[in-house]
Amino acid sequence: MKVKICGIRDIETALGAIESGADAIGFVFAESKRKIDPEAAAEIIKCLPKGILKVGVFVNETKENIEEIVKVSGINVIQLHGDEASEFCKGFSVPVIKALSVGSPEDLLRLHDYSCEYCLLDSPKGKYRGGNGVSFDWSILDGNILKDKKIILAxxxxxxxxxxxxxxxxxxxxxxxxxxxxxxxxxxxKIQRFIHEAKSVEREEVK
Incomplete structure (x- = not known):
């Protein structure tokens, strides 16, 4: 099981998460208490291993600004966490994660509208898009709808x-x-425990 630790703002936390087994590190460039500027993210990213996914989180940002931040920061994945249409999500210079708020089974049908590399399923919007600490009702998840998609659960x-x-x-x-x-x-x-618990599920399934 792959794990992304999001909302990173300092090098110690990033390296500690990777040491604990994180596969992806997330940087929030949208309005949030965890917001970081592209230059600060670049300082962290240049110290991270090459194989790690460095994800930039954006909310209703312009394509031009996103591509500029990709250039400045060195992120290698874009996460679109706003109201971006499927057409907007195409044609970026790096892979895209499209986040969708899930409050009902009907919300899952929107997955078919997007052809991004990854789809992230998140709780309905709070004050900020994501990072609200609330889970949605996992019982509504439908394996038939989710198959053939690289799903990220948040x-x-x-x-x-x-x-x-x-x-x-x-x-x-x-x-x-x-x-x-x-x-x-x-x-x-908590990061260490989270990663351990997530990766233990995979080990149990493999037996």
Missing amino acids: GGLNPENVAEGIKAANPYMVDVSSGVETNGQKDPK
Whole structure:
């Protein structure tokens, strides 16, 4: 099971997450308490291993600004977390994750509208897009709709429930931000536990 730790703002947390087994690191360039500027992200990214996915999170941003931030920061994946139409998600210089808010089974049908490399399933919108620490009803997930898509499960995941989420969604990757924080700051022990729990599910399935 692949794991993305999102909302990274310093090099120590990024390297600690990777050491614990993270496969992807997320940087928020949209309005958020975890927002980082492209230059600061670039300083972190240049210290990260090549094989790690460096994901930039955007909300209703212009294509021009996104591509400029890709250039400046060195991210190698774009996550579109706003109201972007399927046509907008095409033609970027790096792979795209399209995030969709899931509040009902009908919301899952929107997956067919997008031909992005990855689709991220998140909780309905709160104050900010994502990072709200609330999970959606995993029982509405339909394996027939999700098949043939690289699904990233997000929204309210934490070390206690990530294994349950993986069993319900069978995703390609899980994504966490607030679920590995203490008092609004990334907690290395929670990150370590989250990654361990997520990767243990895969080990159990392989037996």
